[in-house]
Amino acid sequence: xxxxxxxxxxxxxxxxxxxxxxxxxxxxxxxxxxxxxxRGICKGWRDMISDxxxxxxxxxxxxxxxxxxxxxxxxxxxxxxxxxxxYVPEESxxxxxxxxxxxxCESHSFAHCDGLLLMPTETVVRVVNPATRHVLTLxxxxxxxxxxxxxxxxxxxxxxxIGHDPRSDTYTVVRFFFGSLDLLPTDAHRYNFxxxxxxxxxxxxxxxxxxxxxxxxxxxxxxxxFKGSLFWIIDEEKLDEGESAPGFLRFRLxxxxxxxxxxxxxxxxxxxxxSHMAELRGELCVAHAGxxxxxxxxxxxxxxxxxxxRWNRCYTFGPxxxxxxxxxxxxxxDRCQYLLVQQVxxxxxxxxxxxxxxxxxxxxxxxxxxxxxSS
Amino acid sequence: xDSTADPKGKRPLYQEDGLAYARAAAAAASATAAxxxxxxxxxxxxxxSSSSEEAKPxxxxxxxxxxxxxxxxxxxxxxxxxxxRAARMSHMLRLLMEDSCADxxxxxxxxxxxxxxxxxxxxEKHGPYYDPEASERARNPFPPFPVELTPTVSSIKPVTYVDxxxxxxxxxxxxxxxxxxxxxxxxxxxxxxxxxxxxxDLGTTTVADMMRGKKPEExxxxxxxxxxxxxxQEAELRKENAWAFED
Numbered sequence: 001x002x003x004x005x006x007x008x009x010x011x012x013x014x015x016x017x018x019x020x021x022x023x024x025x026x027x028x029x030x031x032x033x034x035x036x037x038x039r040g041i042c043k044g045w046r047d048m049i050s051d052x053x054x055x056x057x058x059x060x061x062x063x064x065x066x067x068x069x070x071x072x073x074x075x076x077x078x079x080x081x082x083x084x085x086x087y088v089p090e091e092s093x094x095x096x097x098x099x100x101x102x103x104x105c106e107s108h109s110f111a112h113c114d115g116l117l118l119m120p121t122e123t124v125v126r127v128v129n130p131a132t133r134h135v136l137t138l139x140x141x142x143x144x145x146x147x148x149x150x151x152x153x154x155x156x157x158x159x160x161x162i163g164h165d166p167r168s169d170t171y172t173v174v175r176f177f178f179g180s181l182d183l184l185p186t187d188a189h190r191y192n193f194x195x196x197x198x199x200x201x202x203x204x205x206x207x208x209x210x211x212x213x214x215x216x217x218x219x220x221x222x223x224x225x226f227k228g229s230l231f232w233i234i235d236e237e238k239l240d241e242g243e244s245a246p247g248f249l250r251f252r253l254x255x256x257x258x259x260x261x262x263x264x265x266x267x268x269x270x271x272x273x274x275s276h277m278a279e280l281r282g283e284l285c286v287a288h289a290g291x292x293x294x295x296x297x298x299x300x301x302x303x304x305x306x307x308x309x310r311w312n313r314c315y316t317f318g319p320x321x322x323x324x325x326x327x328x329x330x331x332x333x334d335r336c337q338y339l340l341v342q343q344v345x346x347x348x349x350x351x352x353x354x355x356x357x358x359x360x361x362x363x364x365x366x367x368x369x370x371x372x373x374s375s
Numbered sequence: 376x377d378s379t380a381d382p383k384g385k386r387p388l389y390q391e392d393g394l395a396y397a398r399a400a401a402a403a404a405s406a407t408a409a410x411x412x413x414x415x416x417x418x419x420x421x422x423x424s425s426s427s428e429e430a431k432p433x434x435x436x437x438x439x440x441x442x443x444x445x446x447x448x449x450x451x452x453x454x455x456x457x458x459x460r461a462a463r464m465s466h467m468l469r470l471l472m473e474d475s476c477a478d479x480x481x482x483x484x485x486x487x488x489x490x491x492x493x494x495x496x497x498x499e500k501h502g503p504y505y506d507p508e509a510s511e512r513a514r515n516p517f518p519p520f521p522v523e524l525t526p527t528v529s530s531i532k533p534v535t536y537v538d539x540x541x542x543x544x545x546x547x548x549x550x551x552x553x554x555x556x557x558x559x560x561x562x563x564x565x566x567x568x569x570x571x572x573x574x575x576d577l578g579t580t581t582v583a584d585m586m587r588g589k590k591p592e593e594x595x596x597x598x599x600x601x602x603x604x605x606x607x608q609e610a611e612l613r614k615e616n617a618w619a620f621e622d
Contacts, residue, residue, distance in 0.1 A: 017560070017564070018560060018563070018564070018598070022563060022564070022567060022579070023598065025575070025579045026579045026582045026583050026586070027583070029579055029580050029583035030583050030586065030587065031587065033619050034586070034587050034619075036616045036619040037591070037616070037619050037620060038586075038591065038594065039612055039616075040591055040604065040609050040612045040613060041591045041594055041595055041600060041602070042595070042600050042601065042602060042603050042604070043603050043604065044600075045600075046612075132616075133616075133618060
């Protein structure tokens with residue numbers, strides 16, 4: 001073989017010989033901010049970044065989950081506006097990529113799905129992508145107006161959720177709402193409730209599901225998304241006398257069907273209002289007070305589709321010193337929520353921090369994505 | 376991944392030319408090849424010592440150490456040898472070994488010997504710890520880093536620190552991959568041809584990191600891309616995502 005032959009290609013312009021699939025392999029590893037900038041390089045790249053669903057999916061799968069934190073930076077009670085700051089901490093750096101949004105007061109808790117943040121308030125529902133700073137305001141709905149009777153404890157008659165339908169590769173926002181109230185001859189109440197959905201990029205208006213939900217969801221407690229379904233806590237106070245909640249209300253996005261998921265053993269006999277749900281490490285998690293109310297347990301389940309889902313008690317925090325006073329329920333709920341968030345932090349960054357010491361309203365697991373660019 | 380099934384049933388889905396060529400070469404040399412029994416290659420792969428729970432013996436590693444290394448032939452005709460254990464990192468070579476077609480010289484027609492040396496160097500370093508079942512990203516689920524949430528808040532130090540890199544491979548990779556652009560791209564092409572997932576990941580991630588700080592004109596130069604925007608269109612796009620251009 002002739003070793004003196006010079007290489008055929010000019011070495012300095014090697015990149016030109018990278019086949020398109022390898023250029024794609026490189027681009028899919030770029031952060032969202034850089035990709036937004038690179039849309040201006042050429043039209044081919046712009047189309048790949050903005051309009052290629054496969055590229056978007058591959059990019060999302062390569063992102064490492066991180067944290068999104070928010071805090072109310074300013075409250076203007078007169079105009080009823082709270083400015084919320086969103087923060088995404090980067091590796092060993094101070095906060096970067098902050099974004100501020102004015103929100104009407106009475107905001108529900110946020111939910112995240114594939115880089116999209118659902119930020120519902122009583123009147124306006126928004127979906128935000130903090131990585132692209134794209135804000136989508138959903139159309140109005142008559143069901144956002146509170147019914148004539150008022151809820152004593154909660155400020156709202158609705159509860160939301162956001163999820164991904166794998167079959168159609170779309171993202172759907174749902175609104176569970178309470179309508180009118182029927183007074184029965186026995187002096188009992190019957191609540192009327194329904195569910196409406198809005199698929200981003202597809203729907204122009206909200207539309208109600210063909211089948212009504214079988215159980216009332218606990219208002220204000222944004223749904224947990226897990227493997228194609230949304231899960232709500234059932235509000236036992238709104239059930240008929242003597243009836244207890246059989247589990248968690250589940251809504252499958254694929255076929256818009258309802259079902260009930262049996263709860264972990266801890267929830268039996270105890271009020272669901274003290275439990276809190278989240279998705280951790282690919283499993284559905286429920287944090288709930290222990291049987292004697294002196295501890296908090298976190299139960300996890302990785303497969304809710306089988307006949308009898310198996311819940312494993314994975315963590316126990318306690319003993320906690322609690323007094324049996326009327327604020328116990330709220331305290332337990334806050335505590336469950338707080339502990340689940342701590343687990344989320346542990347899960348992602350493997351560190352132990354005490355949230356209470358920081359000036360944040362809430363922290364969730366978050367994965368930056370290109371989502372919403374085309375809609 | 377186990378080859379207890381009939382190896383002839385396996386057909387690669389890519390790089391057919393290379394494999395077909397290698398198989399033909401192996402068939403021609405089969406008479407003189409030191410044919411190792413198939414059972415030795417069919418044993419379960421040794422797991423990295425840090426994660427193994429069961430005390431699995433490592434018969435494959437021992438046997439493979441005794442078996443002669445593979446011989447790769449670069450485009451300039453230079454032969455580069457690679458141990459069987461290191462060769463496992465290449466999906467292509469792994470298939471060849473399973474099909475017992477790896478005994479003769481294996482052509483790498485688009486790869487220069489300098490690049491092949493680098494690639495072999497990488498595989499030899501990572502080979503002993505390689506677990507084909509686990510991917511690079513799955514191996515490091517928790518990046519431990521101190522998080523400063525706001526400038527006014529004290530930084531949070533990790534309380535429990537789990538070392539995800541017990542063999543110091545991360546630092547070695549960092550030194551290894553600091554190459555000039557053209558060499559880096561050649562390594563990526565070679566890793567793609569030989570289907571070495573981890574090296575491809577390392578190379579493409581490095582290029583991506585290098586690209587992050589560059590201006591559009593620099594990117595166009597590196598990838599030889601023609602700007603098909605009008606100046607007005609480009610300015611419009613820039614305005615749309617103005618915040619993305621700040622740093």
